[in-house]
Amino acid sequence: MSRAPNPSSxxxxxxxxxxxxxxxxxxVSGRRADLDLVTxxxxxxxxxxxxxxEQAGILRMCQYPLSMxxxxxxxxxxxxxxxxxxxxxxxxxxxxxxxxxxRAGIPDPELLKAVMYGLQRL
Amino acid sequence: xxxxxxxxxxxxxxxxxxxxxxxxxxxxxxxxxxGVGKTTLVGSVSEIKPLTTEETMTQESVGVDDVRGVExxxxxxxxxxxxxxxxxxxxxxxxxGTPGQERFWFLWNGLxxxxxxxxxxxxxxxxxxxxxxxxxxxxxxxxxxxxxxxFPPAPLHPVAxxxxxxxxxxxxxxxxxxxxxRVSSRNALLALVRYLYTLSTTTENAATGVAASAxxxxx
Numbered sequence: 001m002s003r004a005p006n007p008s009s010x011x012x013x014x015x016x017x018x019x020x021x022x023x024x025x026x027x028v029s030g031r032r033a034d035l036d037l038v039t040x041x042x043x044x045x046x047x048x049x050x051x052x053x054e055q056a057g058i059l060r061m062c063q064y065p066l067s068m069x070x071x072x073x074x075x076x077x078x079x080x081x082x083x084x085x086x087x088x089x090x091x092x093x094x095x096x097x098x099x100x101x102x103r104a105g106i107p108d109p110e111l112l113k114a115v116m117y118g119l120q121r122l
Numbered sequence: 123x124x125x126x127x128x129x130x131x132x133x134x135x136x137x138x139x140x141x142x143x144x145x146x147x148x149x150x151x152x153x154x155x156x157g158v159g160k161t162t163l164v165g166s167v168s169e170i171k172p173l174t175t176e177e178t179m180t181q182e183s184v185g186v187d188d189v190r191g192v193e194x195x196x197x198x199x200x201x202x203x204x205x206x207x208x209x210x211x212x213x214x215x216x217x218x219g220t221p222g223q224e225r226f227w228f229l230w231n232g233l234x235x236x237x238x239x240x241x242x243x244x245x246x247x248x249x250x251x252x253x254x255x256x257x258x259x260x261x262x263x264x265x266x267x268x269x270x271x272x273f274p275p276a277p278l279h280p281v282a283x284x285x286x287x288x289x290x291x292x293x294x295x296x297x298x299x300x301x302x303x304r305v306s307s308r309n310a311l312l313a314l315v316r317y318l319y320t321l322s323t324t325t326e327n328a329a330t331g332v333a334a335s336a337x338x339x340x341x
Contacts, residue, residue, distance in 0.1 A: 099146040107318060
């Protein structure tokens, strides 16, 4: 797609067809293994005119860290579709991700202590 | 939200942006029967207006999990309301509430994977609605506490009765809460994190368990 993104049509709600176009019809299994709902995404490049509107949107909204869940909410796209878009942006080094997924099991006591103290201040 | 007719691209309002220093995010899942107040609880403590994320479960992902009666559906959309609490400059806590049909939540493997734990929100008028949820959490090894949402007309149950009715192990905390209250909802989350802290210290080093309980008592 070489046209400049057209905001008036880019964000229209759509069904499966829109998702198919956005993700290029690719199956997302395997690509999202390291992307969690709470993985934080930070842009490290400005959107380019030839970019897919959704990917340009991700770069614009991730000037500051933003979770995958929030990106999904703001773009109104399922998590797995966002995972495909972010994986592509990662591959071309347009974004960084922070906060690796924890392994299963009981979390680290120091992390829990930090959460406890944070909640007490709420 | 409809973005057509607006020049603003989607994204958080300026005041809803996280600091650039945010480096780690963790999540807690709030589960419970229909209409029990999960989204209310999330909204009570969240620093942002709760948002909604969703996932489309395809035939393939449905087949992975053993949920009878779901297999023939080709696609199911599971939606989650969520909120956010900045713990400090680096650490962010996300809270996911679970509206809709509970039998679908557990198809979303990424929801519980990596979660610190879960709060099972209970309405004493509909205790039976959380049996299935508790069973599935236990099966998946997701640590949880039970929070009884204190609806004014709901019957008062002594904790011991609730524990027996829900067949809960003695160490799983049961707390009361009013999901509409920020402090009360905060306290329910704190009860979960204290419980997790106790688990983390007793699991790794039984000798420090006493110290952990003492800290939990003190705080």
